[in-house]
Amino acid sequence: MSEIEMIAIVIDGRSIQVKKDSTILQAALDNNIFIPALCNSELVEPYAACRLCIVEVDDGRKTKLVTSCNYPVRKPITVLTSSDKVLRNRTITLEMMLSRWPNVQVIKDLAKYVRIEKPRYEHPAVDLNPNACILCGLCMRICEQGIWENIINFTNRGAVRAVRMPYDSDQPHCIGCGACAEICPTGAIIMVDDPNQPHDADMVRRAGMRITEEMIKFDEEQCDMRGVGTAHLVEIMDAYDLLPVMNYQYGKHEDTSKISSDVLRTFFTKGKPDGCWLGCAMACAKAIENFELTTGPYKGEKVLVDGPEYETLGGSSNMGIFDPRFVIEYNFYCDTYGLDTISFSTGLSFVMECYEAGILDKEKTGGLEIPFGAKDAALELLHQIGRGEGFGLIAGKGIRYMKKYFVDNFGADPDFVFDIGMEAKGMEYSEYVTKESLAQQGGYGIALKGAQHDEAWLIFMDMVNKQIPTFEDKAEALHYFPMWRTWFGLCGLCKLPWNDVEPADNAETDEPAKVPGHVQGYCEVFEGVTGKPQTMDSLIRMSEKVYNFQRVFNLKMGFGKREHDVIPYRSAGPVTPREYESRQERYDAQLSEEARIDPSGMSTEEKVAATRKYRESQYEQLLDAVYKRRGWTNDGVPTIEKLQDLGVDFPDVIELVKKHGG
Ligand code: SF4
Ligand code: SF4
Ligand code: FES
Structure with a gap:
């Protein structure tokens, strides 16, 4: 440095x-x-x-x-x-300002500071408005430099110079962030558009402006969301052995740099706030314009691609494909066909591993040769899924369906396909390797809707920073974070501004992972909208009611118990000897230091089995601890006491949980 x-x-x-x-x-x-x-x-x-x-x-x-x-x-x-020279000069400037804007408070204060009582001049364009614009240019500069918009600017010259929107009309590109009004030293700019009639719009804006300020000051050095969006995670995940490679077998690859954020930066053409959330200046969504497609119904056409985000890039490494043009093309066609890039890429990673393991062959895939890295075949299968044709009819139905289909029709070993088919509750895993983070295994496995990290992303707290070493610590994290993230969904807010930019002093707070400064901001947003004051605990309790109710709803639909929180073993540890050997040092050390098993003299197959036994028992102990912390039975059913405490003890709810031992 x-x-x-x-x-x-x-x-x-x-x-x-x-x-x-x-x-x-x-x-x-x-x-x-x-x-x-x-x-x-x-x-x-x-x-x-x-x-x-x-x-x-x-x-x-x-x-x-x-x-x-x-x-x-x-x-x-x-x-x-x-100095005398300075004071003379400054006094003349202030006298001129005071003569033009005699009622503007900041000018009056500064005039008083330099002991001007009355200006010696009369200004021909005197403006008596106490909130007059003093032409400082702060508003247009923050709009352009801070928000990356260019909505307002000076018009005219001399006495009629003023700040205006083009043609004095509303501008659809104004994201309503209020930064211009906030920075204005005279109050000349007033935000008038409050479509939802919040209880206290200023309170909401002030909380939003704090995040806008942090975006302007810290984003480039923190996550660079405005530069590359979530693509910055690719190299971080690779560095920590967390980037899924070849159906989550490995966590890094020598070709990762080919799809890193630096490469994507050369493709991104959009550098503006996306306006997906009124007032948000994060501008995390990226776009690529004039991208020429090489396959599919739009082959040869130049199109606009919305993305790619980290998950789409991680999905590509998961398929063993390290080609940015492939990523952009599959991103476009997933969007076009209405497919989720995570489900597609995790599903294809499973298909590729099954192909390499001999479960699939060209005959079974309708002529597709599809081992890891087969980008042409991957795109062809994507088009087949989009058209509902050929092997696409099978692959498009997801991993849970494919596992059963491959066992029933192709004679696949059910244990093997269950181990490597990365889905939970029918939802494909998103793009993080969880083998070394027990808490994140729970984050995926216990999540109500399936293996999605938007309930809890605990890998760094757990694996990297080692902040939650015990089962109780992990259970506490698996209580707080899912409830907290559920709150965003309840309130219709985006989670990214919570922790993808952090206050300068966040590391010095008691619980930096919670970003307490921002949680306080959300309390203010809630109060500003509804008029009801909130605390961190009251926000969590709001979510807890809904979360428990959702668990009961899962129960009603035939899910929502311990047996449904099961995870594929690859999420917890190495399935094959080759996977074990790729991290042999770490696994051997864990066997001897944590499981108290001496690995020397054991074959790799024996070590795989011993590691599995140990890790599966750890996962079961984690479930015990999480259920206890959440006030659920050992079978994962909310207890009647818990539901009463939360005030969701409706008669049919109680009747249902009683049936399941709640
Ligand atoms: S509200 Fe934001 S985007 Fe709109 S003019 Fe002001 S600074 Fe620019
Ligand atoms: S920030 Fe306020 S005083 Fe300064 S130019 Fe803009 S409107 Fe005028
Ligand atoms: S010229 Fe320096 S603060 Fe205005």
Whole structure:
């Protein structure tokens, strides 16, 4: 990492150390030295419009007046913030401002600070509005630089210069973030469009603006959601051995760099907020324009592709395909056929492994040779699924259907296909390797709707940061996070702004994984909309009621018990000797240190069996702990006491759970 160069400067007789290239104004602010400034904000580039921040600089050769907000410190200098020259200049500027906008509070305050009681001039374009626009340009700069829009700008010149939307009309591209109104120092911009009539729109906006500020300040160094969206996860998952490769057998691959975010960045053409959520400046959705398709009904046409996101890229590595053009094409056709890229790619990964294991062959697939990496065959099968033809009629029905079909019709070993068919409750796994995170195995297996990580993503807390070592810790996480994430669904909110950008001080909080600063923000959003104050606990309780009710509903539909929280073994450990050997050191160490089994002298097959026994028992113990924490029976059924406590003890609910031992 390159060293930060510091430069010694003197401001008003005080010696201070300043990072090279910071502005004088920033250096002064950081050291509690006040310099009047009206058009400056750390959220936007300096513009030097108001000229109030003027200071006198002595660089050792000459002295000069400069605007401190855009003067970078590159060598030792001496700065005077209130020399006679500075004060004379600043006073004239403020007198002119006060004469034009005599009732604007920030101008009145600064005039008072420099002891102006009454300006000596009368301005021909005096504006008596206390919320007059003072032409600082902050609003249009935050719209362009912070939000990546360009909705408002200056129009006209001289006395009639003003900030306007084009043609003075509503702009459909304005995402309603309110950043322009928030940054305006005079209150000249008022947000008027409150379609849902919230109880306190300002409270909602303030909470939103805090996240917008973090996006502007930290996104590039944190997740770069605005640059590449969730594609940044590809290289992170590969580095931690978590990227699914060849139907989750492995967690990394030497060709991952070919589908990394840096490669995708060269394809992405859209750099604007997507407007999927009113007011959100995250702009995480990416798009590729003019992409020429090579297959299917639109072959040869140039199309716009919405994506790809991480899951689509991870799905590709899962099929053993490391070609960005393939990813973009299968992304497009999944969208076009109304298919989910996760279900398609996880399903195809299963097909490919079955092909390699000899369960499938060309005859059974209708002529398709489809081992891992077969991108042409993968696209052909995608089109067959889209058309409802050939082997696509089987593959399109998902892994649960294929497992049974392959056993019944192709003589597949049921144990083997159950082990490698990555679905739970009929839903295909999303694109993370969970073998080394027991908590995440539960995150997928216990999730009410199936193997989707949107209930809980605990891999880093568990495997990387080791924050939840005991069964009780994991159970607590598998209580809090599913309830918390359920809350987003209940309120119709997107989860990404919760933890894909974090407050600067998040790491210093007691529970950084919960991002408490943002949870507080959501309490304010809820109160702002409904008028009902909330706490972190009350939000969780809201979800707990619904979550338990959903579990009862699963029960009513014939699911919702321990036997339904089962997971395919590949989710928990290595199915084959080859998989074991790919992480032999780790598995051997676990056998001896945790399972207390000496692996020396054991064959790989024996070690696979011993690891399986150990890991399956760990998963069962995890279920015990989670059910207990959730107030469920050991069979995973909500107890009557729990339902009473939550106030969802309706007669038919009680009758149903009683039947199942609740
Ligand atoms: S609300 Fe947001 S997008 Fe709209 S003009 Fe203001 S800053 Fe720009
Ligand atoms: S509307 Fe507000 S932020 Fe925009 S230029 Fe005028 S005073 Fe500055
Ligand atoms: S703050 Fe420097 S010119 Fe306005």
